[in-house]
Amino acid sequence: MMAAQLSHADVETGHQLPVVSYPVTRLSLVKYCGASGDFNVIHWNERIARAVGLPDVIAHGMFTMAQAGRFVTDWAGPGATVIEFGVRFSSMVVVPDDDFGATIEVSGQVEEKLDENRVAIGLTARSREAKVLTRARAVVRLP
């Protein structure tokens, strides 16, 4: 099913995007290792993760950023293109080896309407109450 297309005229500065929670499990990380080519052991090997001082296996920062990207593109609609997308990884998403894993909760608001049909979105992502993305911002161009 194709999501509805947002138009620039419909966008208002300050608009809060609906919060979305995205699950992340050990399986997500294994799949992300394979698809991305990032096989850093801290994303799949608990023994080594702990040995290097981490609390457990942690998600790839890029997996979290991808969820924030999905949040923006789902809101902006299929004809939108992402022009700028930047984040700081401020805390780790710890993914325990259980049936639930972790949750990444993404929120955002329209920071600015720009020319050429562009819109700037400010983003925040949290996991277990900690902010896992800060200074996160995307600029999309609407069709």
Place this chain on the structure above:
Amino acid sequence: MAINRDYAGRVFPASEPYEVSRVKIAEFADAIGDANPVYRDSAAARAAGHADVIAPPTFAIVISMAASGTAMADPDLGLNYAMVVHGEQRFSYLRPLTAGDVVTAQPTITEIRDAGRNVMLTTSTEIRTVTGELVCTAVSTLVERGA
């Protein structure tokens, strides 16, 4: 083992050409849990105004990391990868990466600096088509945690 500061400013050779394929885009979209049809279905992508299936905005990391990975693995750089976490990431796109693009990626280590006990290493990678069109610049900051 310390990071070799002489690598700051180093420009690495462009990677071998990489063909952006619909299959790889779909695999990546599956891995991030994104069901968007513009990442899978040419007709849906065209109906939305794209030239063909496009890649999700973080897909460029696959190409930029493959190119910078060679540099990061250089034993003379001295990066301890098990101690590395991702600090910051930014993408600037002139247009989306699209199925059928054939691109090369050229990384430059733009900065190596201390941050307390950690070392921050920033790489800027230009992704261009083989005809020279700049599509994306990916800027990654890796953090090597202090022991």
